[in-house]
Amino acid sequence: MTVFHLDDFLAGWIGGASSVIVGHPLDTVKTRLQAGKGYRNTLHCIISIYKKENVTGFFKGLSFPLASITLYNSLVFGFFSNTQRLISRYRYGDGRHPCSMLDLTVASMLTGLVSVGVGAPVDLVKIRLQMQTQPVLAENFNLAGNGSVPLRSMGIQSQSLYRGPLHCISTILQNEGIQGLYRGAGAMILRDVPGYTLYFIPYTLFCNWMNPDANASPHPCCICLAGGLAGSISWVTATPTDVVKSRLQADAVQHRKYKGILHCIVQSYKTEGIHVFFRGATVNAIRGFPMCATMFLGYELSLQFLRSF
Secondary structure (H helix, E strand, O other): OOOOOOHHHHHHHHHHHHHHHHHHHHHHHHHHHHHOOOOOOHHHHHHHHHHHHOHHHHHOOOHHHHHHHHHHHHHHHHHHHHHHHHHHHHHHOOOOOOOOHHHHHHHHHHHHHHHHHHHHHHHHHHHHHHOOOHHHHOOEEEEOOOEEEEOHHHOOOOOOOOOOHHHHHHHHHHHHOHHHHHOOHHHHHHHHHHHHHHHHHHHHHHHHHHOOOOOOOOOHHHHHHHHHHHHHHHHHHOHHHHHHHHHHHHHHHOOOOOOOHHHHHHHHHHHHOHHHHHOOHHHHHHHHHHHHHHHHHHHHHHHHHHOOO
């Protein structure tokens, strides 16, 4: 019997596409709160983006995630589901045997580790594009040791550094090399290995609790509720490492401040206190629910459809 199934990858791609469209506006707010400056709270950040950049400001960098995060989620769901079947086959002799909590934990952690290979460059380009705003560039550019110098006095135009995703990638490769695309990958591993464990396990537990009949497909409402709750739990608990990752990845937009993960943690704590590591937690909780509810609903319904033939 075949253990490897391609339909999981295709269903993950469909679920990923729907979740990107739903979650991107609040993802932009989260990135600005974590890596930007001048925002007092979530509401102030939303209002500031709208006033300075209109509605389009919330969708900065959407084209790249729509193309790439769909591929990323395809990898995540495909790898997770196939790993579960592989574990069940070798432990119980049947790929369809229900996984134990230990099996789910191993599959989730491996998924988090493998996903960074694709996810780190995707996240970095998305964050660089999200942090690129004309109002920020039109203000003061801080030169080390020289205070703030107005851009116009230096003859620098108030224009975007990156013209789009492909230009962003080529610029990073030219200036920072291939390792530049993986800046923040270490922090992403620290976020995603436990993060996916607290993503897939709560989803499975909530689904089993709301749908006791293991042979019946879960109701769409159950999928949405279980997926939404699992997403909120995962994103809120991952916020501290997500802050560090976002800061490291946005760091090269203007002037590099952080030498690595530990340096970023220490400097962030010294300058802004412990609360900085929970910046964006509210947005993560709010954003995580509809985004992950849509993700799991798209995945499960697509999988049911694909397997009905």
